[in-house]
Amino acid sequence: MKTSRPLHLALVPLVTAMVLCPVGAAGQAPDPNDPIPSDPSVIRGTLDNGLRYFIQENDQPENRVELRLVVNTGSILEDEDQLGLAHFVEHMAFNGTRNFEKQALVDYLESIGMQFGPDINAYTSFDETVYMLQVPMDDPEALATGFQILEDWAHGVLFEAEEVDKERGVVIEEWRGRRGAGARMQDQQFPIMFEGSLYAERLPIGKPEILETAPAERLRSFYEDWYRPDLMAIVAVGDFDGTEIEAAVREQFGGLQGPADPRPRITAEVPIDHPPRAAIATDTEAPQSQVGVLYKQPPAPRGTIGDFRRSLVEGLYSGILNARLDELRVQADPPFLFGFSGQGQFVRGVDAYQLVALVPEGGIERGLDALLTEAERVVRHGFTETELERQKTSARRSYERQVAEKENQESGALANRYIQVFLQDYPYPGVETRMELVDAFLPGITLAETNGVAQGWLAERGRVILVSAPDKEGLETPTEEDLVGVFAAVSGREVEAYEDAAADAPLLPVVPEGSPVVTEASFPDVGVTMWTLENGVRVVLKPTDFKDDEILFSATSPGGTSLVPDDQYARVSFASAVVSQSGVGDFDQTALRKKLTGKAANVRPSLGSLSEGLGGSASPKDIETAFQLMYLYFTAPRRDETAFAAFKAQQLGFLANAGASPNAVFSDTISHTMSQGHPRVRSLSQVVEDLAQADLDGAYSLYRERFADASDFTFYFTGAFELAAIRPLVAQYLGALPDLGRVETWRDTGIDPPAGVIEKSVYKGLEPQSRTQIIFSGEGEYSREEANVISAMADILDIRLREVLREDLGGTYGVGVGGSLSYRPDEEYRVSIGFGSAPERAEELSAAVFEEIEQLKAEGPDAETVDKVRETQRRTKETNLRENRYWLSQLAAFERMGLDLNQIPSYELIESWTAEQVQQAGIRYLRTDQYAKFVLMPEQKVP
Known part of the structure; x- marks a missing residue:
């Protein structure tokens, strides 16, 4: 659940925000007075009780439906003793309704593979409250239950006093987490920006003194006043039969009734005719x-x-x-x-x-x-x-x-x-x-x-x-x-006219001859083809029909900045960022932007710690332009003094006062501690010093050296292309890349986590806020199976800690748990648990985390949570397999590890892990003699 904030310094231009359209008869100029026609594929209507609905069939993603309950009410309608209660009401919709006891609603949705946050969420703003669900379509019960949940939210929230009191802590923690420099400056600016308007006084997050004390009756009063069918709409977009969904909406929501004497829905005015x-x-x-x-x-x-x-x-x-x-x-x-x-x-x-x-x-x-x-x-x-x-x-x-x-619009965006x-x-x-x-x-x-x-x-x-x-x-x-x-x-100043300088020269003055494909291999079960070119370049291709106007690509080669000596690293590590900002060939960044007008093609070079490469995307129509850019980033990167100076000025500007941020100082402390002060892990202050000593020649030389030999590069392509059409381009441009025949690999630079138990407190910040980060890390033995078990363990802990720290204790707005097992440069595990809280509760919540960990190790996870996580993994994989980006990343990862590409679509890992394996992973990795705990506290210590 989230509270949306008004945008006052980042508005989107209207031409991109409006969804507009069509004309009159063929050959006739459109009449400007005619209304913009509505999309005929949308089924829309109004029930007798005033509730409106919008329904659209759409199969992206397949087998999913996006549901929305939209309520035309927000914080602007609160009474003086209700400030923040519009948002509080939204929270209570997840804490007990007529048909779902507290937590039962989220439990059910998680049991069918939906995730709290990405698939189950809501937001409250000044003027509206919106509830959002994504539901799978392969089980009629799931869709029926989804509609029942929307109906309960519309008129069946219970507001039991005990649950209201328990949820206060969560809402207060959301308020607490939003405090900081930005909120304090907003407090100074809003009364001036919104002078004379309720918008100055009705921030959706509300006031803590009201959130802490408002009785359940005041929440119920807001709900009964404003949650009524004439202020509501149901939106359904997904992979379904629209007429059936319309019938379901009419049946489910036709019986809703509004109050006999409804309060008028006011519109808050903002004065605009005022002096500067x-x-x-x-x-x-x-x-x-x-x-x-x-x-x-x-x-x-x-x-x-x-x-x-x-x-x-x-x-x-x-x-x-x-x-x-x-x-x-x-x-x-x-x-x-x-x-x-x-x-x-x-x-x-x-x-x-x-x-x-x-x-x-x-x-x-x-x-x-x-x-x-x-x-x-x-x-x-x-x-x-x-x-x-x-x-x-x-x-x-x-x-x-x-x-x-x-035909490939995302259902969520349409909803x-x-x-x-x-x-x-x-x-x-x-x-x-x-x-x-x-x-x-x-x-x-x-x-x-x-x-x-x-x-x-x-x-x-x-x-x-x-x-x-x-x-x-x-x-x-x-x-x-x-x-x-x-x-x-x-x-009062003389202002000269702008002179538009745009180069007419071709992007690539001389088109290379290239070299042919010399070997081929295919994996028909997954639709993947591999080519090796005469210059050693390998190309892995998967044509798809997921998107009609999307081709994604990446390239990688072992080495990266690991091959730079430690004492030179800081001065040249930004090489790819500077080259990206410098343009290519005869075109600086501005000239290149103009040259690429109307082209949907972008290429980004990268220089990572263990590899170098390229990434980007293109429309099929512009894929040759993308190949030309790839060729130029290898053969004609620019050494541009102006771009270098601009890069330094920008980075110094961004970093000048970054150290004033409590979160930045906290992150620096964690990074420095977990790397044991390794010289390649730079603090904010060190990055500022590095920029002062940055070496353009060294950075440019490093980039040229890392891209001097393409013979150990592998390129990956997924998307809307045909092998026969892309093959000549691959041969011409990738086949022309330089071939030195080098045999290289990355170097382990020795960044390892510390041993034993480390506990550090950082005292920084004016607000009564605390953040806790607990990190378990150390040596492991990599396998895909073990990596999957650690990931499942983290997901199980995420659910359990949310239930304990948020729902039971009301001590935090959210908990984040992540788990991974790396295989390069070292085989190491890392499990990280983070949450925010009131400073005085940080230790209590940390103790609760360790209690839950010990329970996991002693008893293993319960069957219900195991089933939730496994179903979520299934559902996630189901949608991922229809995404070009997923295939691009998986092809590269499987290739890097030497794995069978035919296993990419397999669900075997998802189905095979067990509760016992998770329990054993907890014993193996969540060690109380091997972890680091970091706590951010306000500058004034809390007794």
Whole structure:
């Protein structure tokens, strides 16, 4: 369960947020006054009691249905003595209903393979509460029970006083976990941003004093007032017969009744016609500085075809401006670390345009100046025709890809789409309609109207300047007067027109001849083919039909930074990051971005601790471009002083005050301790020192050396390709990669966990927060079977510790347990258990963890939990086997370990582990004489 937070510095441009569409008769220009047609594949309706429903057949993933109960109520509707109770009500929906006792609901869903969190969840925001389920479709009982759960949530939550009191601790811990520098600065800014509005006073997380004391009757009162059918919708998207689901919805929810005299559902207003304001917030634990300008706007209409055209124009404006901001980011001395321009919904009933920048320490005024200057440059001089055409090409390509994948849309994404259709009456056309509209409108959009967008957005009325920064000695934070002065300075300054430099040269000046495939092997049971090229390059390919517009690939070779001497590691370890930021061949990063306009192809080089390689993706239409990029990253990486300077400036900007974060200091302590202070495991302060001594020549030489020989590389491809079509490209580009015939492997650099028992406390932070991390680690003996048993043991512990620490003791919001067994560079096990809590309860909860571990070792896991974990493994594998990314990772892993690829789809490991093996694993790995325990406490010790 989660509480969503309002976005005030990261809005999504409207053109990407809106789901829009189609036109009139063939050959006719669309009428801008016509409504946007709805997707005809969606079954929708309204019951007599006012409840609405949206149903869509969709088989991605297969054999699954996504269910949503959407309630048009949130924290904005709370009374003064109910602050936080909208969210508390959401929690109580999992703690006892008419048909499910406390925990029975989650128990049942876990028994059919669904996971608490990914598949079973809910959120509460200012204006809505949404409950989410994913349910398998191969058992009619599971679907029927899923609908029964939704019905219980809609009108059958019990609010038993004992359960309310037990859940208080969980809700308080969620509130506690959200506190910190960001929350404290939000507390300073929200009253200014939302002045005159209930949004300033109704944060969904609420107030702890009310959460701690509110009687069950006040939760029940909120529930009875606002959980009613006229404020609800059911969404179902999945692999089913839509007419059958519609009948089930009508039968299940038709009997719901609302109150005879319902309270009016108010809409909270946010004043937008106010003089300019500034909301400046500082905090001693703030890791970075940020500046932005928020321009509040009336909500833009979204329902007509003309509205779609307007949003398309606005999207072109934001896209071009963001490209310009990105060019500033990669300068040698960038004015900001990241810059963004975008328009979209701020809160319900209010839109906003934003200019936002993450800036180096002391760079707030300079960053603001850069944002405003670029906006002013557009106002005075406009964009160029070449910029507009590139952005049109990118926009059309994006819609084109959506059409290509129209049969492969994820059910979860579609279900979430209909949430906003219900809540805010958003249009919901099909992808073909959107493509029709784009083709009808995009060519006719002029430079003048794109340039004119800024004139309507950059208004003083409703403007709020937002600043957040560290509060530290020697760092001056600008005043409101200083910030207003930046606006005046920019408006009074001469601003030159932008010059668009785009290279016409081909990406690859000389196309290589390549070399042929010399050996082939096939694994027909899993649809995998292997080729070896004349230059030694190995290629493993699995064509799939999972996605129509997706090809994924990776490449790997043994070695990596392990072959760098320890005393040189820090100065050159960032080599692949700098090369990635430098472009390839004759194209720097900016020129490469422009050159690849309209191409869906990306390649990322990597230099890891034990291997080097590439990764990326491409549309089948653009796969040759991806091959050309792969070839260039081997043969023509750029040594770029400007990119290197920009990289250093960005990293130093990100890290300058990172040490003020309690969590960062805590993580540093864990890393340093678990590596026994190994020189390759760098703390934040050491990384800052490393950047000051970074060696571009050394890093570039390391990259060239590691990619100088492709003869020991293996490439993996999965996705929408045919072997006959991709073979010439493999031969031409991968077959042309350099072949030195080197025989290499990685080196064990000696990073090993400490022996014995280690317990450390870190005192850092202002909030009454604690984090505990318990790590069991040491030498092991690797096998796939044993690795699977450790993973199952971790999943079993995860469930049990959630039940004990969260549900029984109410001491934490969540527990995370992970377990793994490595086979390189050493055979080592690691089991990690982490949770947050009140400082005064950290030791109590740690003791409970060890008690549960001892019980596991003494008695083994109970049959019910074993069945839950095994079923979850089955369900996860079932969906994974239809994912290109899963096959890509498994092919590489099986190859690396020399395993039979035919075993990838096998469920044998899932079916074969036993409760006794888990018990023995607990005895073997969860040793009380071999663990490290770390506790983060506030700076003032708790007695």
